[in-house]
Amino acid sequence: MVVVQQDRRPFVASAPGKVIMFGEHAVVYGKSAIAGSVDMRAYALVVPHSGHAVRLVLPDIGVDIAFDGRRLPRVQPGALAHPGDVEALLAEGIDVPDGPGRMAALVFVYLYGSLVADTGAQGFSICVRSLLPVGAGLGSSAAYSVALSAALLQLTGQLHGDGASEGDRRLINGWAFQGEQVAHGTPSGIDNSVATYGGFLEYTKGRDPAPLQSTRALRVVITNTNVPKSTKALVAGVRALRDAHPAIVDSILDAIHSVSTTAAELFQAPDADDSDAEQRLHDIVRVNHGLLMALGVSHPSLERVRDIAARYRMASKLTGAGGGGCALTLVPSGAPKSATAEVAAAMAADGFECYDTVVGGAGVSITYAVGAESIEAWIGKQSSDPVAVFAALPAATIASLAPSQ
Ligand SMILES: Nc1ncnc2c1ncn2[C@@H]1O[C@H](COP(=O)(O)OP(=O)(O)OP(=O)(O)O)[C@@H](O)[C@H]1O
Ligand SMILES: C[C@@](O)(CCO)CC(=O)[O-]
Numbered sequence: 001m002v003v004v005q006q007d008r009r010p011f012v013a014s015a016p017g018k019v020i021m022f023g024e025h026a027v028v029y030g031k032s033a034i035a036g037s038v039d040m041r042a043y044a045l046v047v048p049h050s051g052h053a054v055r056l057v058l059p060d061i062g063v064d065i066a067f068d069g070r071r072l073p074r075v076q077p078g079a080l081a082h083p084g085d086v087e088a089l090l091a092e093g094i095d096v097p098d099g100p101g102r103m104a105a106l107v108f109v110y111l112y113g114s115l116v117a118d119t120g121a122q123g124f125s126i127c128v129r130s131l132l133p134v135g136a137g138l139g140s141s142a143a144y145s146v147a148l149s150a151a152l153l154q155l156t157g158q159l160h161g162d163g164a165s166e167g168d169r170r171l172i173n174g175w176a177f178q179g180e181q182v183a184h185g186t187p188s189g190i191d192n193s194v195a196t197y198g199g200f201l202e203y204t205k206g207r208d209p210a211p212l213q214s215t216r217a218l219r220v221v222i223t224n225t226n227v228p229k230s231t232k233a234l235v236a237g238v239r240a241l242r243d244a245h246p247a248i249v250d251s252i253l254d255a256i257h258s259v260s261t262t263a264a265e266l267f268q269a270p271d272a273d274d275s276d277a278e279q280r281l282h283d284i285v286r287v288n289h290g291l292l293m294a295l296g297v298s299h300p301s302l303e304r305v306r307d308i309a310a311r312y313r314m315a316s317k318l319t320g321a322g323g324g325g326c327a328l329t330l331v332p333s334g335a336p337k338s339a340t341a342e343v344a345a346a347m348a349a350d351g352f353e354c355y356d357t358v359v360g361g362a363g364v365s366i367t368y369a370v371g372a373e374s375i376e377a378w379i380g381k382q383s384s385d386p387v388a389v390f391a392a393l394p395a396a397t398i399a400s401l402a403p404s405q
């Protein structure tokens with residue numbers, strides 16, 4: 001048994017969602033992709049207490065479970081090779097209904113079993129709230145996985161710089177990737193990398209993410225079609241198409257790779273106001289969407305978003321796994337604020353939800369304070385049940401628990 005040093009103060013670990021600008025799906029096959037963090041995050045409040053009870057509360061998806069932490073066995077390295085073994089963890093007397101809550105609980109139990117079980121750590125409550133839409137293509141699962149991994153590593157004294165050092169980030173990212181594997185099967189790692197490192201980056205599977213210095217303002221309108229989709233099913237669909245038509249699908253994936261490498265050059269071009277570069281970016285947004293459509297991951301609602309954007313001479317593409325979820329619209333450099341407001345209003349009139357997003361904010365963060373006050377004192381003042389307080393906080397207060405963008 002590894003006995004850990006535990007800090008008993010409550011804290012909040014948080015991580016952002018992501019927007020993939022170019023390269024989704026192809027990135028699963030080792031091609032390059034470009035993505036950045038969005039200014040919406042998942043927040044995990046951890047409250048250590050005496051005894052051995054562990055409580056997981058996920059108010060966004062209706063999960064509230066408790067179990068005796070001593071009953072869960074340590075997860076052995078390699079358990080992910082046998083998904084049945086991971087599912088079996090939930091059989092340890094933890095009652096979780098089917099649906100999104102089951103997957104989220106499984107990710108927690110896997111990370112708990114890997115990082116906390118058998119360390120002699122005392123009990124705790126953890127409550128995760130997210131300001132990201134769930135299952136919409138903005139990386140809500142990765143933000144959840146990164147916030148959880150950071151929370152459990154910090155709780156058990158395995159981080160050395162409160163999540164900010166290079167070593168801490170590498171550790172958090174590695175465990176969050178395993179959390180994503182529990183949820184998805186074969187993720188590329190781009191979502192958890194953006195949620196951990198934040199910023200704007202180029203990602204190729206198996207390599208460290210490479211930060212990009214864009215000379216262009218990263219202005220995008222994100223549109224949520226509110227059509228539910230499953231990342232796991234969409235990734236599996238592309239795999240089935242590739243198995244049936246390897247030569248055709250591989251050439252589409254190669255074309256997406258060229259789109260991403262061209263985009264990286266254009267974003268970093270010295271003259272950001274060059275109208276030729278602007279036109280080329282517009283073109284490749286359109287081309288990337290067409291290639292994704294050929295892979296079978298578009299949806300009529302996403303095509304509708306593209307039609308509306310085209311009326312305003314803007315280019316849109318799906319972002320994330322597709323099949324519904326979100327689209328992004330690239331805002332041309334120098335476009336007035338009124339232009340984005342107009343296109344967003346036109347989309348809202350069709351029933352879509354728009355987020356005016358700043359791409360490239362902070363990655364994972366751990367905080368023990370709200371402004372000048374400790375979380376312990378702040379929560380203690382509100383009620384004797386910190387989880388209930390956190391679960392009911394308004395979004396604006398939750399958002400104050402992370403570094404400003
Ligand atoms: N607020 C949350 N609380 C608990 N679990 C969450 C929360 N948000 C997301 N999740 C977990 O993530 C799952 C959704 O992940 P999924 O990968 O399908 O969508 P996404 O990550 O939002 O989109 P994409 O992967 O395309 O970017 C949920 O079913 C749940 O298991
Ligand atoms: C569809 C995909 O490329 C992005 C999902 O946000 C899957 C992945 O990279 O894991």
Ligand SMILES: [Mg+2]
Nearest residue numbers: 139141142231
């Ligand atoms: Mg996801």
